[in-house]
Amino acid sequence: MASEIKKKAFWRAVIAEFLAMIIFVFISIGAALGFNFPVAQSQNATRTQDIVKVSLAFGLSIATMAQSVGHISGAHLNPAVTLGCLLSCQISILKAVMYIIAQCLGAVVATAILSGITSEVRENSLGLNGPSGGVSAGQALGVEIIITFQLVLCVVAVTDKRRTDITGSIPLAIGLSVALGHLIAIDYTGCGMNPARSFGSAVMARNFSHHWIFWVGPMIGGAAAAIIYDFILAPRTSDFTDRIKVWTRGVEEYDLDGDDNARVEMKPK
Template identity: 40%
Template sequence: MKTSLDDVRTLLFWKAVFAEFLGTFILVVVGIGSTVQGWTADPLDIVQIALSFGLGVATSVWIIGHISGGHINPAVTCAMLITRRVSLIRAILFIVAQSIGSIAGAGILKALTPDFQIGGLGTTTLNTGVTIAQGFGIELVITMVLILTVFAACDSKRTDLGGSFPLTIGFAVTIGHLWAVEYTGSSMNPARSLGPAVIMDIWTDHWIYWVGPITGGLLGGLLYDNLLASNASLRKARDLLMASHFDDGKYPEQKPNIRVIDTEQGEKGDGEVLISNSF
């Protein structure tokens, strides 16, 4: 695992740290801004909230992705750390920057919001009837899905990818909210939960929004890298955990030999279904 302090001596490193602050700030302002009380007494629109967070993530990643990778989420950073994509010092400072960005975003949002609309300022808490175990499990699952999407969208070895990877990641955030926002607030991002908690001084079950997403992030990163990636292998998994130096590029791709039944070709005279190597 990288532990070199060489990173901190470069301007690019601090530019990346600032990018994580800015990206998380944007996400919190845009996302949490959709959760404040409306001008009427009507219930909040779950689809509006889901799209605001999803598109907020996509926008932030598009803005800063080329600088820092666009983590804007401690769960993503921890997944990158456990799979040895970032150094320990970079991970620590990214998480600090994300946390400060969230607090700043929540503070600015509160200052710009009329008092009667503030409500809980998007603070994530478990809904009535949701147990701690259920809340932890939900946050773990939705974050694991997000991390699997992040790793898949950014997999340079895949040749089947197309379109916008920030938007793809945003979709994963959106579906997480569509399912879980009424259960846990659908955090899947410890920094996103930290800002409102600090500004509103609401800490009920706050630990769930760190332990759940980070656990899901670690599981998602390890699952993709060691089972779903094209170069996944037992040797790679062993080296990831034990080798002093790790280079993902040295592990050969395992190309699947998939044979698909060609139903349009009909059958041979003896009744054998024709098979074509389509992949």
């Protein structure tokens, strides 16, 4: 870990997560807060269109940031995605911790900027998540687990270096997965599949009611997706010692060897 923290590439990646998170939250939550600034001449604003607008803002902003900084940090922009990548041995424990800190700080900074811009809005929740009326905490937790599961499953699948069948845009695929999660979950929980994003709103709104749901749910969903993909759907045959080396030394590239697609040896370079 000590050797990894001395590398410039390590800090570039952490800074990229911080800056990209600011842009992502500013665009996505800004789109949601835009409900409070309707265009008086428009007769087309409807609840359905508002949900689509916000979902597209989240999805397209993630896709844009993934295209912009993916080559620097991997563009996780979500603690649940970072956890999934950690469990599938794509990053070290130290980098995962630093990524999550950077993501949370970026979300707080972006939400603080939005708080200033929307200071005239009454009862401004700043995108605060919470179970909708009639939705229990347990049901909200289940929704968050499922939508984050599909997101992290998409991420680990499309970034699998063993695959040769992907010809489309990986950032767009991930962005569409984020948009899909929001289309499903906005009416139930406000969609908190990104714990850092939820954290920024909770800090600035000074309201942590039900906030645990938006950490526990996404983290369970992300961990489950990574484990199921890495050990069941597309298993790697690797020594546990090799995995420990990846988690501690920060090795991110693998020599992949195997005599069939289902059995692949993972060895740190």
